[in-house]
Amino acid sequence: MEMMSGAAMVVRTLKDIGVKHxxxxxxxxxxxxxxxxxxxxxxxxxLVRHEQAAAHMxxxxxxxxxxxxxxxxxxxxxxxxxxxxIATAFMDSIPMVVLSGQVPSKHIGEDAFQETDMVxxxxxxxxxxxxxxxxxxxxxxxxxxxxxxxxGRPGPVVVDLPKDIVNVLEEHPYQFPDDVTMRSYNPTLxxxxxxxxKAVKTLLEAKRPIIYVGGGAITSEASExxxxxxxxxxxxxxxxxxxxGAFSSVHEQFVGMLGxxxxxxxxxxxxxxxxxxxxxxxxxxxxxxxxxxxCPYASIIHVDIDPASISKIIGAHVPxxxxxxxxxxxxxxxxxxxxxKAQTAKLADWWEQVNQWRSxxxxxxxxxxxxxKPQEVIESLYKHTNGDAYISSDVGQHQMFAALYYPxxxxxxxxxxxxxxxxxxxxxxxxxxxMAHPEAxxxxxxxxxxxxxxxxxxxxxxxxxxxxxxxxxxxxxxxxVRQWQDMNYKGRHSSSYMDAMPDFVxxxxxxxxxxxxxxxxxxLDAAMAKCFAAKDRLVFMDIEIDQNEHxxxxxxxxxxxxxxxxxxxxxx
Amino acid sequence: xxxxxxxxxxxxxxxxxxxxxxxxxxxxxxxxxCVAPTDDKSLSRLTIVTHGDDKVIEQITKQVNKLIDxxxxxxxxxxxxxxxxxxxxxxxxxxDLVRAEVKRNVDIFRAQIVDVDANNxxxxxxxxxxxxxxxAHTMSQSTEIIEASRTGVCGLARGEKALRP
Ligand SMILES: Cc1ncc(C[n+]2csc(CCOP(=O)(O)OP(=O)(O)O)c2C)c(N)n1
Ligand SMILES: [Mg+2]
Numbered sequence: 001m002e003m004m005s006g007a008a009m010v011v012r013t014l015k016d017i018g019v020k021h022x023x024x025x026x027x028x029x030x031x032x033x034x035x036x037x038x039x040x041x042x043x044x045x046x047l048v049r050h051e052q053a054a055a056h057m058x059x060x061x062x063x064x065x066x067x068x069x070x071x072x073x074x075x076x077x078x079x080x081x082x083x084x085x086i087a088t089a090f091m092d093s094i095p096m097v098v099l100s101g102q103v104p105s106k107h108i109g110e111d112a113f114q115e116t117d118m119v120x121x122x123x124x125x126x127x128x129x130x131x132x133x134x135x136x137x138x139x140x141x142x143x144x145x146x147x148x149x150x151x152g153r154p155g156p157v158v159v160d161l162p163k164d165i166v167n168v169l170e171e172h173p174y175q176f177p178d179d180v181t182m183r184s185y186n187p188t189l190x191x192x193x194x195x196x197x198k199a200v201k202t203l204l205e206a207k208r209p210i211i212y213v214g215g216g217a218i219t220s221e222a223s224e225x226x227x228x229x230x231x232x233x234x235x236x237x238x239x240x241x242x243x244x245g246a247f248s249s250v251h252e253q254f255v256g257m258l259g260x261x262x263x264x265x266x267x268x269x270x271x272x273x274x275x276x277x278x279x280x281x282x283x284x285x286x287x288x289x290x291x292x293x294x295c296p297y298a299s300i301i302h303v304d305i306d307p308a309s310i311s312k313i314i315g316a317h318v319p320x321x322x323x324x325x326x327x328x329x330x331x332x333x334x335x336x337x338x339x340x341k342a343q344t345a346k347l348a349d350w351w352e353q354v355n356q357w358r359s360x361x362x363x364x365x366x367x368x369x370x371x372x373k374p375q376e377v378i379e380s381l382y383k384h385t386n387g388d389a390y391i392s393s394d395v396g397q398h399q400m401f402a403a404l405y406y407p408x409x410x411x412x413x414x415x416x417x418x419x420x421x422x423x424x425x426x427x428x429x430x431x432x433x434x435m436a437h438p439e440a441x442x443x444x445x446x447x448x449x450x451x452x453x454x455x456x457x458x459x460x461x462x463x464x465x466x467x468x469x470x471x472x473x474x475x476x477x478x479x480x481v482r483q484w485q486d487m488n489y490k491g492r493h494s495s496s497y498m499d500a501m502p503d504f505v506x507x508x509x510x511x512x513x514x515x516x517x518x519x520x521x522x523x524l525d526a527a528m529a530k531c532f533a534a535k536d537r538l539v540f541m542d543i544e545i546d547q548n549e550h551x552x553x554x555x556x557x558x559x560x561x562x563x564x565x566x567x568x569x570x571x572x
Numbered sequence: 573x574x575x576x577x578x579x580x581x582x583x584x585x586x587x588x589x590x591x592x593x594x595x596x597x598x599x600x601x602x603x604x605x606c607v608a609p610t611d612d613k614s615l616s617r618l619t620i621v622t623h624g625d626d627k628v629i630e631q632i633t634k635q636v637n638k639l640i641d642x643x644x645x646x647x648x649x650x651x652x653x654x655x656x657x658x659x660x661x662x663x664x665x666x667x668d669l670v671r672a673e674v675k676r677n678v679d680i681f682r683a684q685i686v687d688v689d690a691n692n693x694x695x696x697x698x699x700x701x702x703x704x705x706x707x708a709h710t711m712s713q714s715t716e717i718i719e720a721s722r723t724g725v726c727g728l729a730r731g732e733k734a735l736r737p
Contacts, residue, residue, distance in 0.1 A: 119586060120589070123589065123590065123593050124593060124597045127640070128639075128640040128641075129586070131585065131586070148640060182640070183643060183737055184581070184582055184640060184641055184642055184643040185640050306638065307634050307637070307638075308631065308634035308635050308637075308638050311627075311630065312631060
């Protein structure tokens, strides 16, 4: 057996698993591991400027590829700095492995320098964690961490490594485990056949069906299967914020995103449906609005790989535990051949109704001669990227404008923190995307508030030549907070506007990038063209937009799914 | 409603804190908790007494089952089962009269005196939680309870049913 140090084992295990990129930041407890990284070329380390960004980068990398993202940080502050990133990944079921240094075993519990109980701190926001006690256990712990992170319902896994076991001066036999399966962990992939039969019967009997697609359809790479089901049934399809792109947003059966800022036709169709096929979605409160008024006419078929997600919020009539792809295959098989003509005839009235809701054109907005509207920025972004970019987003109004006005035709193109809503996610996520797809266009839609939460990563972009396109919708405000204050707090803008806004153009230039300021609607198109023409440079577009624009439609609190405001003055 | 959840899990560091974490993090109640390795030392068996409506109990079992270290979860109160709890209670015995009264009640409850001191008896009593409550109440009427310690409920399903890996 090969002999090597614990630190070398860490790196070797990563290599044997096939890890190509590690996002991290060094410190005392991981110096041995960094030394081992120095000596090889199989695993590339990307040095961030803040550990939170390392986690978001690994996350963006994972979301855009389906592969597990890897983070390496030191003990104490290094480890705690990743917590927001871990929680972000946890809420959205993103596969991630976080390797954290720990103080030497004999000092654990002594409040040693840079000691924190990382396993304890992260416990509620990880899928699982390991505190490795012996060097010889390193390969198995890390291999299991990757296995757990990216099977079943994916999620982040922490591996805490005390400094003494990675000591470069002590050698141990290295063996990569042949088997990482565990008797206590067996995710169910295939749906129960009786439930499949029931689901298909319900779907075929439905006169007003709708398919409600969530992030699970992306995780399980089920886009084609979901499309096949939708086309066979001729049913309208809606998507959660997390599911955008799983079903093409330019498909004629797509009725748009649903939920708090969903499209009118999506929420109307949900509310009036007699059958809802939920595929990898979890009836989040940002979707349902008041659960007591939720979709009163619908039989609910809920497909999810996590049994705990089923009937957690809304009781399912037909619960199906399984991965979306496997269950979709089963559903298709059970459906067999459907008489397309008869199915179309059966749903004719339903489509007429849906099209009537569509004709309200809830996303229409008025352009202005002097002020740039956020919606037109996203439309311009769509045009200049041919609708084919990876779009990461931060959190706020700009995020909703991006989700609503950039139609995603493919899965894994829309990268946003849906569950935790983490400001500061966008830029590092876009960097992770760019690392994974060096040739692709990676843009981030952000706001003047969010971008300042991880702005230091502009330096990392310079170091690694990441030509991210930053589309900052600058409204001189924490816009989403301000919108809520306008609606619910009589317009009292408590701490939601920002004084002392930096000059973002100069800031970008200070980091060695290109900055472009846009203030007039007529300049937008040319500026956008200039931005995307600079292929190998990072461009920071500081776009001054109308400060008073709200995101609509918007559900009315305590109402049903389809109780919505359509503008500042109109409601359903 | 009172429920008894039985959990079979890996006897690994951190497993217990993860289970307890699920309860505190999601706002579930823990009325009692009893845990020890099983005949197979690689496994631990844990019995949690909790209360909540059917929806909450369903979530508890699902969320606990989701933990990577957990092999099996069952709601014992769903079917016929045996449940037992053990209590040690130290009571003051300052006069012959009290001593006699305590002894009489120990016999009635089929408890045992396991330690005797000049001024107190330590008594062991097993049974259902209700029986232990009743015994404690009886004791407190005849004398002073100096201290008491209860194990929390442990239980098994009756008949063929078993929680095995
Ligand atoms: C880390 C973090 N802190 C606070 C919030 C609450 N929050 C949600 S949106 C928002 C405003 C975002 O401002 P900006 O990035 O400028 O976007 P805008 O809404 O103006 O488009 C805030 C403060 C959050 N989501 N994340
Ligand atoms: Mg803003």
